[in-house]
Amino acid sequence: xxxxxxxxxxxxxxxxxxxxxGVLRLFLTLEGxxxxxxxPYIGYLHRCFEKHTEAMTYPQVIPYTDRMDYLxxxxxxxxxxxxxxxLMGIEVPERVEYIRVVMAELQRIASHLVALGTYGNDAGAxxxxxxxxxxxxxxxxxxxxxCGARLLYNYFWVGGLSHDIPANxxxxxxxxxxxxxxxxKMYNDLLSYNKIFIERTANTGILPLDVAIxxxxxxxxxxxxxxxxxxxxxxxxxxxxxxxxEIPVAEQEVGTVGDSWNRYMVRIKEMVQSLRxxxxxIDNIPEGDVSSAVPKRVKPPVGEIYSRTETPKGExxxxxxxxxxxxxxxxxxxxxxxxxLSILPKISKGHMMADLVMILGSLxxxxxxxxx
Amino acid sequence: MGxxxxxxxxxxxxxxxxxxxxxxxKLLNYARLSSMWQMFFGLACCAIExxxxxxxxxxxxxxxxIPRPSPRHCDIILISGTVTLKMASRIxxxxxQMPEPKYVLSMxxxxxxxxxxxxxxxxxxxxxxxxxxxxxxVPGCPPxxxxxxxxxxxVQEKIRTQSIAKQIKKA
Amino acid sequence: MDINDVxxxxxxxxxxxxxxxxxxxxxxxxxxxxxxxIEAVCFFLRDEERLQFDALxxxxxxxxxxxxxxxxxxxxxxALKHRLTIKVDVPKDNPVVQSVYQVWSxxxxxxRESYDLLGIKYEGNPDLRRILLPEDWxxxxxxxxxxxxxxxxxxxxxx
Numbered sequence: 001x002x003x004x005x006x007x008x009x010x011x012x013x014x015x016x017x018x019x020x021x022g023v024l025r026l027f028l029t030l031e032g033x034x035x036x037x038x039x040p041y042i043g044y045l046h047r048c049f050e051k052h053t054e055a056m057t058y059p060q061v062i063p064y065t066d067r068m069d070y071l072x073x074x075x076x077x078x079x080x081x082x083x084x085x086x087l088m089g090i091e092v093p094e095r096v097e098y099i100r101v102v103m104a105e106l107q108r109i110a111s112h113l114v115a116l117g118t119y120g121n122d123a124g125a126x127x128x129x130x131x132x133x134x135x136x137x138x139x140x141x142x143x144x145x146x147c148g149a150r151l152l153y154n155y156f157w158v159g160g161l162s163h164d165i166p167a168n169x170x171x172x173x174x175x176x177x178x179x180x181x182x183x184x185k186m187y188n189d190l191l192s193y194n195k196i197f198i199e200r201t202a203n204t205g206i207l208p209l210d211v212a213i214x215x216x217x218x219x220x221x222x223x224x225x226x227x228x229x230x231x232x233x234x235x236x237x238x239x240x241x242x243x244x245x246e247i248p249v250a251e252q253e254v255g256t257v258g259d260s261w262n263r264y265m266v267r268i269k270e271m272v273q274s275l276r277x278x279x280x281x282i283d284n285i286p287e288g289d290v291s292s293a294v295p296k297r298v299k300p301p302v303g304e305i306y307s308r309t310e311t312p313k314g315e316x317x318x319x320x321x322x323x324x325x326x327x328x329x330x331x332x333x334x335x336x337x338x339x340x341l342s343i344l345p346k347i348s349k350g351h352m353m354a355d356l357v358m359i360l361g362s363l364x365x366x367x368x369x370x371x372x
Numbered sequence: 373m374g375x376x377x378x379x380x381x382x383x384x385x386x387x388x389x390x391x392x393x394x395x396x397x398k399l400l401n402y403a404r405l406s407s408m409w410q411m412f413f414g415l416a417c418c419a420i421e422x423x424x425x426x427x428x429x430x431x432x433x434x435x436x437x438i439p440r441p442s443p444r445h446c447d448i449i450l451i452s453g454t455v456t457l458k459m460a461s462r463i464x465x466x467x468x469q470m471p472e473p474k475y476v477l478s479m480x481x482x483x484x485x486x487x488x489x490x491x492x493x494x495x496x497x498x499x500x501x502x503x504x505x506x507x508x509x510v511p512g513c514p515p516x517x518x519x520x521x522x523x524x525x526x527v528q529e530k531i532r533t534q535s536i537a538k539q540i541k542k543a
Numbered sequence: 544m545d546i547n548d549v550x551x552x553x554x555x556x557x558x559x560x561x562x563x564x565x566x567x568x569x570x571x572x573x574x575x576x577x578x579x580x581i582e583a584v585c586f587f588l589r590d591e592e593r594l595q596f597d598a599l600x601x602x603x604x605x606x607x608x609x610x611x612x613x614x615x616x617x618x619x620x621x622a623l624k625h626r627l628t629i630k631v632d633v634p635k636d637n638p639v640v641q642s643v644y645q646v647w648s649x650x651x652x653x654x655r656e657s658y659d660l661l662g663i664k665y666e667g668n669p670d671l672r673r674i675l676l677p678e679d680w681x682x683x684x685x686x687x688x689x690x691x692x693x694x695x696x697x698x699x700x701x702x
Binding site: 086346 | 571597598600605628648652660673675677
Binding site: 015016022023043044045046047048051052055063064067070071114117129130131133134136137140150151152367368371 | 414415416417419420424429453454458466489491492493494495496513514516
């Protein structure tokens with residue numbers, strides 16, 4: 001048989017592509033179906049967050065943090081206000097802390113539900129998407145009765161919250177937990193342990209732990225590579241030290257530690273833990289005023305801080321420099337998706353192009369967070 | 373008899389046989405507005421609300437609005453989010469690839485006018501109408517799914533009043 | 544190890560390469576390092592038994608004042624669970640810093656971003672192009688004296 005001559009093929013995937021989760025462009029070098037090289041091109045959603053912060057007062061920045069990672073606005077705000085509170089030395093009332101924890105964990109569930117649904121969608125299973133959005137709607141309703149918005153809340157203020165929770169909030173959250181808990185098993189049956197899904201995701205895109213740390217992976221991706229590390233436990237902020245919860249890491253259950261399936265599965269397990277935290281917090285919310293510690297003018301002293309929290313996507317950090325005026329001198333956002341996406345070329349070489357979609361989906365990126 | 377009710381009252385029906393008379397425009401418009409295929413295309417935060425609208429809770433499918441991955445299948449493009457200058461030329465190209473007649477729905481403040489990024493957003497296009505014509509604007513940041521649905525119904529209303537037959541005659 | 548010990552250790556190894564230790568500003572202390580030594584210092588910080596800074600949390604560029612640009616490195620050690628802030632000052636007329644890409648691959652994109660938005664050049668970065676803005680964009684937006692261009696590709700930029 002004569003030798004078959006093959007040539008490398010250059011293919012553009014995106015910026016308009018159904019499985020790039022937004023406006024991401026991947027420039028692929030293929031040899032047949034095999035991915036030789038991936039070069040992500042980002043910036044199609046660069047909305048100049050950092051320039052805005054320099055022109056705004058401190059509280060005015062909060063709505064812009066919402067719009068960075070629009071799937072977990074609550075956590076975005078939290079990281080920012082936490083930094084300012086530390087810088088200004090504000091003691092936040094206990095009631096506020098409890099409500100923040102509940103909100104952030106609900107948001108984590110909502111964010112992971114989108115990750116789950118769209119990941120199933122990437123794999124060609126449309127049904128989990130429809131189910132997960134039913135559950136997500138229930139979470140959004142809880143946010144809506146509290147602060148009036150479904151997606152972008154401006155809820156966490158420096159030193160407090162914009163609104164107190166309504167009277168029926170606790171009972172509604174408990175009803176949600178009751179409804180949602182059995183559904184996790186349903187998702188596992190529908191998707192997680194589905195034979196086809198496992199075939200598609202297990203053993204693809206393996207990210208070894210040393211590479212993960214060196215490349216700065218955080219959140220579920222780091223944990224899926226086997227490191228039991230979570231800022232909520234290892235650098236506890238707010239009142240997370242009061243709650244009893246586990247940090248899910250990849251186990252030798254299906255596939256290899258660090259592969260796409262494990263990255264997906266860590267998120268499912270995290271939802272269970274989030275429910276546990278909410279269950280512990282929801283009954284113990286102390287009485288009090290949620291806006292008693294909100295300063296009239298947010299004017300931090302000259303100084304700087306790098307504050308970080310554990311968002312559903314990973315470590316979100318804000319590097320805030322204050323020059324003592326009402327506007328921040330510089331706010332740099334270290335977004336988890338930005339760093340996580342930069343790992344994609346490292347883990348997708350040598351895979352089939354169809355697997356690349358699954359590897360990209362397992363990173364659970366949000367373009368708003370990457371491009372800011 | 374849903375189809376008869378929705379077409380028009382001026383429709384003429386005969387007692388025997390499956391026969392009815394209406395204008396070509398009415399029938400064509402009815403067909404077009406009940407199957408507005410939408411471009412599978414999300415930009416920013418509004419895209420999440422768009423996804424929520426097309427998911428089970430709000431169920432966009434009942435209006436015949438189905439996302440299609442290729443612009444050549446599509447009747448309507450939802451500009452769901454902030455359009456940056458880097459993305460603008462791509463959107464223009466996508467729009468150009470859609471077959472006529474095509475409709476544009478601008479969803480959310482960002483694509484209407486630049487939204488919260490109007491002043492300092494050096495990389496944000498201040499309104500999608502600067503590059504492509506818009507049929508319906510939906511305000512909000514992001515608009516609720518109900519608002520998006522209303523916007524889509526407005527597009528349907530627009531289609532209902534148009535005349536393809538006249539255009540063909542002219543040509 | 545607290546920051547004074549780290550500083551003394553670095554000073555002993557790198558002598559002139561290490562600038563001053565800045566403490567007392569609220570919340571975070573930092574160590575200044577010379578732009579030409581930063582890669583060696585970072586290798587040392589990563590590999591030294593007592594420090595083990597195995598992760599770069601964040602790399603940010605800052606327009607410090609009229610003449611200086613700063614690169615700020617936030618380091619973290621997963622092994623020893625401690626953190627450190629390092630700063631490198633460079634003059635605006637020749638903003639060249641050594642890349643730390645070889646030390647932590649996180650730095651590659653962060654350096655590109657800093658180059659894109661502030662114009663700091665990272666020597667040794669394998670792919671130093673604009674990352675967020677288009678290739679043909681004029682200027683570096685995060686500089687305090689940035690004037691936005693009137694048109695880009697025929698589209699008006701200001702409102």
